[in-house]
Amino acid sequence: KNQVEQSPQSLIILEGKNCTLQCNYTVSPFSNLRWYKQDTGRGPVSLTIMTFSENTKSNGRYTATLDADTKQSSLHITASQLSDSASYICVVSALWVRGSSASKIIFGSGTRLSIRP
Amino acid sequence: DVKVTQSSRYLVKRTGEKVFLECVQDMDHENMFWYRQDPGLGLRLIYFSYDVKMKEKGDIPEGYSVSREKKERFSLILESASTNQTSMYLCASSLEEGVEAFFGQGTRLTVV
Numbered sequence: 001k002n003q004v005e006q007s008p009q010s011l012i013i014l015e016g017k018n019c020t021l022q023c024n025y026t027v028s029p030f031s032n033l034r035w036y037k038q039d040t041g042r043g044p045v046s047l048t049i050m051t052f053s054e055n056t057k058s059n060g061r062y063t064a065t066l067d068a069d070t071k072q073s074s075l076h077i078t079a080s081q082l083s084d085s086a087s088y089i090c091v092v093s094a095l096w097v098r099g100s101s102a103s104k105i106i107f108g109s110g111t112r113l114s115i116r117p
Numbered sequence: 118d119v120k121v122t123q124s125s126r127y128l129v130k131r132t133g134e135k136v137f138l139e140c141v142q143d144m145d146h147e148n149m150f151w152y153r154q155d156p157g158l159g160l161r162l163i164y165f166s167y168d169v170k171m172k173e174k175g176d177i178p179e180g181y182s183v184s185r186e187k188k189e190r191f192s193l194i195l196e197s198a199s200t201n202q203t204s205m206y207l208c209a210s211s212l213e214e215g216v217e218a219f220f221g222q223g224t225r226l227t228v229v
Contacts, residue, residue, distance in 0.1 A: 012153050035216065043121075043220030044160075089159065109159035
């Protein structure tokens with residue numbers, strides 16, 4: 001069964017500190033993995049997208065890693081800011097054939113990150 | 118700047134009402150999606166469409182239907198709203214399946 005699991009469920013850190021969020025998946029055949037940031041009451045916004053051959057991708061203070069062998073990804077946030085307080089969602093897509101069975105995009109349930117001043 | 122617009126941010130409807138949630142994208146994307154998001158469950162796919170007048174069921178289509186008469190517009194219909202359909206509904210679009218999706222701001226629907 002295709003699954004995406006994220007840990008921790010929630011995290012509180014002090015402003016300026018670094019943190020790492022984890023994502024483990026069992027999606028096959030793998031197509032790509034994305035990290036989204038979702039502010040409260042808003043739709044998710046894409047941070048990074050990685051395909052099978054990529055193992056690191058950065059977007060400002062956000063760095064995502066992918067280990068396709070162990071089927072793990074992490075999102076590292078450097079020098080956290082108050083505006084980083086949000087839910088971070090890991091999304092894994094399987095290769096999709098039009099007309100085949102339903103969802104090939106599997107969402108994790110997210111990590112709720114709170115940054116304290 | 119890419120834009121996916123949902124018609125309402127907040128909606129309150131009565132049990133049994135027919136509810137329409139509208140979504141419009143201005144990026145000429147082929148694919149459009151409807152999700153619902155509930156605490157602890159993450160986003161779950163209701164329906165998606167890869168072309169005008171085409172639709173495919175997602176993981177939880179029961180109690181919902183969709184309409185895609187024009188490329189830019191994808192509507193989610195609750196035929197007879199029930200309290201267990203109280204949720205945040207998110208529309209998304211993408212150029213290709215599995216490639217970066219752009220989300221609308223969400224519609225918080227409450228069924229009383």
